[in-house]
Amino acid sequence: MERKIYDEDHEAFRDVVREFVKRYATEEKRKQWEADGEVDRATMLAAGESGIIGLSVPEEFGGAGMLQDYRFRSIVLEEVIGAGQGSLAGAFGIQDDLAVPYIVHMGTQEQKEKWLPGMATGEILGALAMTEPGAGSDLRGIKTTAKKVDGGYLVNGAKTFISSGKTADIVVTFVKTGEGNRPDAFSLLILEDGMEGFEHGKKLEKMGFHGWDTAELSFTDVFVPDANLIGGKEGLGFIQLMMNLPLERLSIGVAAAAAGEAAFHWTRDYVISREAFGERIADFQNTRFHLADMATTVDVMWAYVDRAMELYAEQKLTAEEAAKVKFWATDREAELLDIGVQLHGGYGYITEYPIARAYLDARVHRIYGGTNEIMRDLVARQIVGKR
């Protein structure tokens, strides 16, 4: 079904992304990123140069100024994931959906001037650290503290599962600056690589997304200057997270739709080319019914996700609507990839095939950014409240 959200500027940008993918996202590079557990900096710099990252950074700081227009980011996800390069798409997303928005939307003028130009070029890579060994879904249960001292804060604690935790130059870090777990007891601080007492721990071995790192972080009396308090005011951290989470969840929904569509294309091409019992796999009725279902699911997914992108552009995408998109799209993605793997037979299990990698990558879409159970709970609260 024809999608209606793109205009000529978007399609011209798609050509830029395709060119980038052809030149930089080669199979050789993919294998290198997976072996290293990270995308090399030269590729991130090339993405900055091509304008593929830093899309939401305002033009005055060297970005594309696409603050509320997620369609350009969607094109990056569609093209990069469609080329079987899920890890590269993830590395771009950590920068553009997790780190950059906090500084663009909530940073002080000084913070914007200091970090945004480098984030647009890829010279400065960011990460977002909320989760701790003892607190993920229940973020108000975090234990990392930031104690006020003269000129700044002393940070102590630990974070885990942090995407780009090893490679990031700056980490937007969720900390406790007050007592108890009231929303105003939390703040966001920017921790910089190299600060004394800030250790990037080991890279964690993951099921999928082998081409970007996920790491533990630890903080021992790390002095963080007042200038690194996001927004310049204490006690806003929880609200700031809540403000950005709809974007993070929309981004996962878009990635899920892109991977679901890619699953359909890879599967269609495979079943046309493969034969068994003297027929194409595509000629068996079971395959044909699945293909029809897949194609329809992809159409419905995009119709829904595209509407969410429109609402985001109008600044009307609520937390509940973003939660619905996140859990629904990632559940459909899982179904599409599962049937895609099945129709590939044994080859579907071999990670040389993009369908196998995408299947492994997709599993975390139902876990991070808020688990799909938490998403359903959020939606249910709006429907029936909570005692």
Ligand SMILES: Cc1cc2nc3c(=O)[nH]c(=O)nc-3n(C[C@H](O)[C@H](O)[C@H](O)COP(=O)(O)OP(=O)(O)OC[C@H]3O[C@@H](n4cnc5c(N)ncnc54)[C@H](O)[C@@H]3O)c2cc1C
């Ligand atoms: C590869 C990867 C990358 C990640 N990247 C980042 C990152 O960059 N930054 C970051 O901060 N975090 C990151 N995370 C962490 C991720 O966001 C958390 O793992 C996730 O939010 C779940 O938290 P948890 O692991 O503590 O699970 P828990 O909260 O312990 O949940 C365990 C199970 O209980 C269920 N559950 C919990 N509470 C409820 C409830 N109220 N009702 C019903 N069910 C419930 C959950 O849905 C889940 O099924 C990443 C995780 C992974 C695996």
